[in-house]
Amino acid sequence: MGFLCLILVVTITTSLAFPINHQNYLVLPHSLQGSGACLSWRVGAEANNIRAWTQVPTKCVDYIGSYMSGSQYRQDCNLVCNEAYNYAKRLNLTNDGKDVWVFDVDDTILSNIPYFSAENNWQGVINTTSFAEWAEKGEAPAIPAALKLYKKLVKLGFKIVFLTGMYEQYTDIRIENLKATGFTEWEKLILKGDNDEANAVVYKSSKRKELEEGGYRIRGNMGDQWSDLIGTNTGDRTFKMPNPLYYVP
């Protein structure tokens, strides 16, 4: 037991002393200060134990910036998508074109990290003006793990439904952005009505209900927000992509 503890301490000390950073974000020493408490905060946020938070706690802004820009976030995305594939490949599809996989779009399959990164905004508070400017460019890159999963699901025979909280006025931009990044086919792309004032849980639940009423079986449902995954008609199994940067109720 003592020996195991020693190994643990050595491992932790080593990983603190040599932060791995494959991205261009500079991991400053101060960003590691208090990382224990911030790791707890991140896990609490991911698990939906901390809810309706409006911004990353000030003391964790550097930590979350390092996380989102670095290799750990990508690794966490890989794990979720690998688990999703392990689940999906064991399902028996009926080949009637009704087995669907629902994906959220923003920060599930397309990344807004370039937006936050450009403003060095790791507090995660979205400026609606500058975010609209970013969205209108339609230049969000694919999240690599999600693109890989998407391609495998298509190959397995799933029909893909993209269900996004982005408003319908962005439909054309979204289609171009999806196609340009490799998401080339789908059964449905559902955007939010420009005057739809329902919150995300209500809106997404109602759209999933419509899908099921249309005879579709939601075999998998993946999103970066809990509001993508809770409510009604949530599907046979849900997968939570990491996002400790903002919370959509």
Ligand SMILES: *[C@@H]1O[C@H](CO)[C@@H](O)[C@H](O)[C@H]1NC(C)=O
């Ligand atoms: C899929 O079908 C095979 C062959 O009928 C069966 O052995 C297997 O248990 C089924 N898997 C699931 C997840 O239902």
Ligand SMILES: *[C@@H]1O[C@H](CO)[C@@H](O)[C@H](O)[C@H]1NC(C)=O
């Ligand atoms: C929000 O973004 C706009 C456009 O980039 C900018 O002019 C404005 O100052 C920003 N607002 C805040 C509060 O940062």
Ligand SMILES: [Mg+2]
């Ligand atoms: Mg999202």
